[in-house]
Amino acid sequence: MVKEMTETNLRSAYAGESQAHMRYLIYSERAEKNKFPNVARLFQATSFAEKVHAGNHYRIIKSKGEAVTFSGAIFGTTNTSEDLQAGIDGETFEVNEMYPAYIAVANLQGENAAAKSFEWALAAEKAHLVLYEKAKKSVDQGKDASFGPINVCSMCGYTLEGEAPNKCPICNSPKEKFKSF
Ligand SMILES: [Fe+2]
Numbered sequence: 387m388v389k390e391m392t393e394t395n396l397r398s399a400y401a402g403e404s405q406a407h408m409r410y411l412i413y414s415e416r417a418e419k420n421k422f423p424n425v426a427r428l429f430q431a432t433s434f435a436e437k438v439h440a441g442n443h444y445r446i447i448k449s450k451g452e453a454v455t456f457s458g459a460i461f462g463t464t465n466t467s468e469d470l471q472a473g474i475d476g477e478t479f480e481v482n483e484m485y486p487a488y489i490a491v492a493n494l495q496g497e498n499a500a501a502k503s504f505e506w507a508l509a510a511e512k513a514h515l516v517l518y519e520k521a522k523k524s525v526d527q528g529k530d531a532s533f534g535p536i537n538v539c540s541m542c543g544y545t546l547e548g549e550a551p552n553k554c555p556i557c558n559s560p561k562e563k564f565k566s567f
């Protein structure tokens with residue numbers, strides 16, 4: 387069994403990543419409609435990364451049955467600039483508070499698999515934050531972002547602009563594990 391507090395954190399992280407996955411798909415469709423195809427592609431990539439995180443967290447949870455989960459969520463955005471700001475706000479919370487705190491608790495409780503899953507997510511969220519900030523600068527000037535290929539590791543969700551590396555810098559998976567957007 388996973389210790390209770392870490393398992394509660396895994397459930398919250400799973401719920402938060404699941405919702406981020408869906409929000410970014412919604413934002414991607416809106417960006418496409420608003421003629422920001424590269425921003426749409428960025429949201430496709432980050433959405434896939436959040437799905438990877440949700441799956442990694444979910445598979446570690448061992449308690450069977452229903453549980454009420456608590457997670458942050460963002461509502462009420464109406465355009466791509468606001469969508470990117472929502473992404474920045476969500477990722478900032480995860481990078482500065484949520485994942486560092488969850489990692490600390492998991493380490494304290496000797497829950498190594500959970501700590502690793504949280505660390506993998508943290509590394510990806512840092513990258514998402516940088517990419518959203520870059521995209522928002524362009525969108526706020528009325529222009530699409532200029533991104534090359536965006537690659538996401540299907541094992542840990544690590545996200546980078548440019549060609550896939552031979553080895554994932556976060557989880558060491560080989561190049562073939564990267565999905566290109
Ligand atoms: Fe993210």
Ligand SMILES: [Fe+2]
Nearest residue numbers: 539542554557
């Ligand atoms: Fe990876």
